[in-house]
Amino acid sequence: MNKKIVFILLMVSLLGVKANAANNNPATVDYVQKYVASQIANIPAGPTGPAGATGSAGPAGATGATGPAGPAGTVLDFADFFALMPPDNAATVAPGADVSFPQDGPVNASGTITRLGFSSFNLTNIGTYQVMFQVSVSEAGQLLLTLNGADLAYTVVGRATGTSQIVGIALVQTTSVNSILTVRNPAGNATALTITPLAGGTRPVSAHLVITQLQ
Incomplete structure (x- = not known):
């Protein structure tokens, strides 16, 4: 797991304890939630994973309708x-x-x-x-x-x-x-x-x- 995420989770635990000690002070809990959210938002995206294997070809489509017959040849x-x-x-x-x-x-x-x-x-x-x-x-x-x-x-x-x-x-x-x-x-x-x-x-x-x- 990412070290920064581990650190944040530990901080959340500690702050949660303090919050409980402070009779669940809502302001403290709100601060912790906002802080955690801001830290998660700043976590950079990881590298793109490799492309998956190509899927198998789907079944052939139905045969289209036969076109109209061309005009008959003529002898004048x-x-x-x-x-x-x-x-x-x-x-x-x-x-x-x-x-x-x-x-x-x-x-x-x-x-x-x-x-x-x-x-x-x-x-x-x-x-x-x-x-x-x-x-x-x-x-x-x-x-x-x-x-x-x-x-x-x-x-x-x-x-x-x-x-x-x-x-x-x-x-x-x-x-x-x-x-x-x-x-x-x-x-x-x-x-x-x-x-x-x-x-x-x-x-x-x-x-x-x-x-x-x-x-």
Whole structure:
């Protein structure tokens, strides 16, 4: 125990005895009480004890409510144009000429992707379109997309050897209404392309141009 506290307690005992001897003089008792209180108030605080050990983690909280589902993705418009060989594309497609897709597959009945002829197609609205095409050809060659008569160089696809189809897919952005899209044997190539009839069997084979407006 702190020596000062021991001393105070002894003093209290002595003064208490005196107080009793003085017939419990209230003034003496009051003085002693005040003195003891003042001495206790002046006792400095001891040093801070070391931190206790960290308590164990509490239980995990309940799982929060599931947030609302996001909006569904949308396709603004779509159209599938195709050819069957035979009888379509009976003539070879010369360099600088366009492949024909004269028949209509599934299309958005109220859509704005429409045909202008067998080989040219109108993109009515300004936007971004995903364009996919596939054509069976007999020769090594190339195909590309054109927009308003201009070659889209980033869409060129080709085949050097073999009998696989030529397949292309690209995003096309239009900047004016009523843009015209075609699939073309690039000008400057040496070979006219034969769109292969009955490729691989006895049934007419299809070539497709699928246009989807994304935004």
